[in-house]
Amino acid sequence: MTTPTTSTSPTTSTTPTTSTSPTDALGALDIHLIHEGRHEELWRVLGAQVGEDGVTFSVWAPNALEVQVTGDWSGWDGSKHPMARIEESGIWSVVVPEAQVGSHYKYRLRCADGAWVDRADPMARYAEKPPSSASIVWDSTYEWNDEEWLAQRQHKSPVDEPMATYELHLASWRKHYSGDLYDWHEMADSLVPYLTDLGFTHVELMPVMQHPFGGSWGYHVTSYFAPDARFGDPDGLKVLIDRLHQAGIGVILDWVPGHFATDEWALARFDGTPLYEDPNPQRGWHKEWGSHIFNFGRNEVRNFLYANAVYWLEEFHADGLRVDGVASMLYLDYGREHGEWAPNKHGGRENLEAVQFLQEMNATVHKRVPGIVTVAEESTAWPGVTAPTSQGGLGFDLKWNMGWMHDSLGYAAKDPVYRAHHHGQMTFSLVYAFTENYVLPISHDEVVHGKGSLLRKMPGDRWQQLANLRAYLAFMWAHPGKQLLFMGCEFGQESEWAESRELDWWLLEHPEHAGVHAMVRDMNHAYTTSGALWARDRADDGFQWIDANDAGRNVFSFIRRAPGEPDVVCVANFAATPHEGLRLGLPTAGTWEEVLNTDSDAYTGSGVGNLGSVTAVEGAHHGQPAHADIVVPPLATVWFRRVEE
Structure with a gap:
C-alpha cells in the first residue's frame, strides 16, 4: 500500500469549523479525563472508532491549524474530510460514512508554519506492514477461550509463584525455509508445544508493537497500540496468547515507554511541535539510542502511555509488562556529560515526572488487572523499585538483577583454575538478594554485539563448555529470584544471536546439545514441583x-x-x-x-x-x-x- 508523502499544501484547502460539542464517540467526560491525564481507556475514544454511521476519527493535535483524515476511500484526498476541533481540547474529530474495517488512512495536518504533513494515527490498533506506514481501521471480532486462566490469575501473587521465563524474539525464533516469518497462528502451532514440553511457566515476547526497522528488535516503536503487522492482523496475536494460556503458560510483553522512534510520519513533532517528546533537548533526546524521549511532565502524554499499558493487559490478556530501560527514565543525566543536563527543581538528577509516571502506571494496572506482573529493567541501585507506591516505591512487582548477571557471567567465563580467586562474584548477590523482588536475567543483550553465545562464554574444550553451561543454569535456577533465559540458550546455541536469521535448530540433532535441552526440561520440572x-x-x-x-x-x-x-x-x-x-x-x-x-x-x-x-x-x-x-x-x-x- 502506497500512501502520499508530506506536501507543502493539500489538493484543496478547506478550513474546518470548530465544533461546539463533542462527537458521539467522544463525550465531555472523556475530554475532561484526557486533559487531566486520567482516561484509562483512551483507545476506546481516540483513533478510529467503528460505529453504525461509519468510522469516527479523533486525534489529539492541539497546535495544528487544520486537520484532515485522508484514506483509500477518498483517493487520499484529505479535503473531502476536514476534521472539527472540539473546543479547547486540542482534539479533532470527524465521522466518515465511507470508511470501514480494513480502510487505510492517515491524518493530514497543517502546522503553524503553513506546511502540511501526513501522520499515522498514534492510537491506531492496526498498521500497514513496513515499509508502508498507513494506519488501518480495525474492530476485533476475536472470542477468547482462556476464561479459566484469567479466573485463576486474579487470585495469584506472581512474586510468590514459580516463574521460569523464556525470552523470545518472534522474527528470529523460527522461519520458513524461504526465509519468510511465521505468522501468529504458525507461531502458536510451534511455540506452544515447545514451551509446554520444556516446562517454562512464562514466555516474554520482545516488543510486539509496530516498529518500522526490524534491526531495532522492536525497541523503536512507531505505533504503540498496533501489534506488529509482519505477523498478521491483531486478532492473530490474541490467538497466540490464548493458546499459550490454554496450555498454562503466562505471557509477558516487552514495553517501551522510555523513548520512541524518529520516523517523520509517526509521533515525532506530530503536529509540527514537540508534542509527545519533551521540548527541552536535554530531556527530550536520547543520545545513546538516537530516539525521542516522552514528555513525562505533560498530562496527555502520561495518559497515552499508561492507557497503552492497560490496553495490552486488558485487550490482549497479557499477564505482565517488562518495562524497558527504566534507568534511562529515572535519571536526567543518563548517558549525558557534564553540562548536557539540568537538575530538577530540588537540585537533584532524578527525573521527577518520570517517577510520577511509573508510579501512576503501576498503581493503575494493578488496580484494573489483579494478578498481572510488572517487571523493571533497572540497572542501578534506585531504592524501592519493587516497593509499593503507597510507600513511595515505584510499584513494580519484579526487577531485573543486572548485578547478579554481570558477576555470575564474569565468574563463569574464567578458567576453573582461576575461579577460586573470584569466588565472591557468585556469593555477593546474596548480600542484597532480598532488598528487592528480583528476576535473574540471561537476556538477548548478553548474547549479541560481540558478546558471543552463552555457551561460548564458557571456558575449556567443547565438553567443558557444555558442562559449564549446564552447571551454570542449574545454579541459576536454584538461586533466589525468578528466572529468565533467552531463546537458544536452552540447547546451547553456538553462534551469537542475530535478528536476521533463525536459531541453529540443527544443533538438536547432536546428542550433546539435545542433552542440554533435556536437562533444561528436567530442571524446569524439578523447579516447578519444588515449592522451596x-x-x-x-x-x-x-x-x-x-x-x-x-x-x-x-x-x-x-x-x-x-x-x-x-x-x-x-x-x-x-x-x-x-x-x-x-x-x-x-x-x-x-x-x-x-x-x-x-x-x-x-x-x-x-x-x-x-x-x-x-x-x-x-x-x-x-x-x-x-x-x-x-x-x-x-x-x-x-x-x-x-x-x-
Missing part, C-alpha cells in the same frame, strides 16, 4: 548457605526452603575435577533424593553421581545438625530434595 525453590524468593528465610566459602574447591552449597515444602539443597561444583567423599552439612537426617544432576549420562555428562540419593546421619557439620558424604561431579550442579519418611 520459589515460594520464598523474596524473603531471607527461604535461603541459607551451607558453605559459602569453599573457594579452594570451587564449590557452593546452600538450602532453599518454604513452609510446608521439603527442603532443597543445591551443591554446585565449578571445578573441572570431581570431589568424592565431600562431607556436606544437611538440615535433617534421612534420605535426600538426587532430583537433578547436570553431569548425568542422559545429558552427555560423565555420569558421576550419588546413585539417586544420599543418606544423612545425625552429627553436626557446616552448622547443620546432620551430614552426608557425597560425590560432587566435575563442572556440575546437583540438587537434593528431602524425602519425607
Whole structure:
C-alpha cells in the first residue's frame, strides 16, 4: 500500500469549523479525563472508532491549524474530510460514512508554519506492514477461550509463584525455509508445544508493537497500540496468547515507554511541535539510542502511555509488562556529560515526572488487572523499585538483577583454575538478594554485539563448555529470584544471536546439545514441583548457605526452603575435577533424593553421581545438625530434595 508523502499544501484547502460539542464517540467526560491525564481507556475514544454511521476519527493535535483524515476511500484526498476541533481540547474529530474495517488512512495536518504533513494515527490498533506506514481501521471480532486462566490469575501473587521465563524474539525464533516469518497462528502451532514440553511457566515476547526497522528488535516503536503487522492482523496475536494460556503458560510483553522512534510520519513533532517528546533537548533526546524521549511532565502524554499499558493487559490478556530501560527514565543525566543536563527543581538528577509516571502506571494496572506482573529493567541501585507506591516505591512487582548477571557471567567465563580467586562474584548477590523482588536475567543483550553465545562464554574444550553451561543454569535456577533465559540458550546455541536469521535448530540433532535441552526440561520440572525453590524468593528465610566459602574447591552449597515444602539443597561444583567423599552439612537426617544432576549420562555428562540419593546421619557439620558424604561431579550442579519418611 502506497500512501502520499508530506506536501507543502493539500489538493484543496478547506478550513474546518470548530465544533461546539463533542462527537458521539467522544463525550465531555472523556475530554475532561484526557486533559487531566486520567482516561484509562483512551483507545476506546481516540483513533478510529467503528460505529453504525461509519468510522469516527479523533486525534489529539492541539497546535495544528487544520486537520484532515485522508484514506483509500477518498483517493487520499484529505479535503473531502476536514476534521472539527472540539473546543479547547486540542482534539479533532470527524465521522466518515465511507470508511470501514480494513480502510487505510492517515491524518493530514497543517502546522503553524503553513506546511502540511501526513501522520499515522498514534492510537491506531492496526498498521500497514513496513515499509508502508498507513494506519488501518480495525474492530476485533476475536472470542477468547482462556476464561479459566484469567479466573485463576486474579487470585495469584506472581512474586510468590514459580516463574521460569523464556525470552523470545518472534522474527528470529523460527522461519520458513524461504526465509519468510511465521505468522501468529504458525507461531502458536510451534511455540506452544515447545514451551509446554520444556516446562517454562512464562514466555516474554520482545516488543510486539509496530516498529518500522526490524534491526531495532522492536525497541523503536512507531505505533504503540498496533501489534506488529509482519505477523498478521491483531486478532492473530490474541490467538497466540490464548493458546499459550490454554496450555498454562503466562505471557509477558516487552514495553517501551522510555523513548520512541524518529520516523517523520509517526509521533515525532506530530503536529509540527514537540508534542509527545519533551521540548527541552536535554530531556527530550536520547543520545545513546538516537530516539525521542516522552514528555513525562505533560498530562496527555502520561495518559497515552499508561492507557497503552492497560490496553495490552486488558485487550490482549497479557499477564505482565517488562518495562524497558527504566534507568534511562529515572535519571536526567543518563548517558549525558557534564553540562548536557539540568537538575530538577530540588537540585537533584532524578527525573521527577518520570517517577510520577511509573508510579501512576503501576498503581493503575494493578488496580484494573489483579494478578498481572510488572517487571523493571533497572540497572542501578534506585531504592524501592519493587516497593509499593503507597510507600513511595515505584510499584513494580519484579526487577531485573543486572548485578547478579554481570558477576555470575564474569565468574563463569574464567578458567576453573582461576575461579577460586573470584569466588565472591557468585556469593555477593546474596548480600542484597532480598532488598528487592528480583528476576535473574540471561537476556538477548548478553548474547549479541560481540558478546558471543552463552555457551561460548564458557571456558575449556567443547565438553567443558557444555558442562559449564549446564552447571551454570542449574545454579541459576536454584538461586533466589525468578528466572529468565533467552531463546537458544536452552540447547546451547553456538553462534551469537542475530535478528536476521533463525536459531541453529540443527544443533538438536547432536546428542550433546539435545542433552542440554533435556536437562533444561528436567530442571524446569524439578523447579516447578519444588515449592522451596520459589515460594520464598523474596524473603531471607527461604535461603541459607551451607558453605559459602569453599573457594579452594570451587564449590557452593546452600538450602532453599518454604513452609510446608521439603527442603532443597543445591551443591554446585565449578571445578573441572570431581570431589568424592565431600562431607556436606544437611538440615535433617534421612534420605535426600538426587532430583537433578547436570553431569548425568542422559545429558552427555560423565555420569558421576550419588546413585539417586544420599543418606544423612545425625552429627553436626557446616552448622547443620546432620551430614552426608557425597560425590560432587566435575563442572556440575546437583540438587537434593528431602524425602519425607
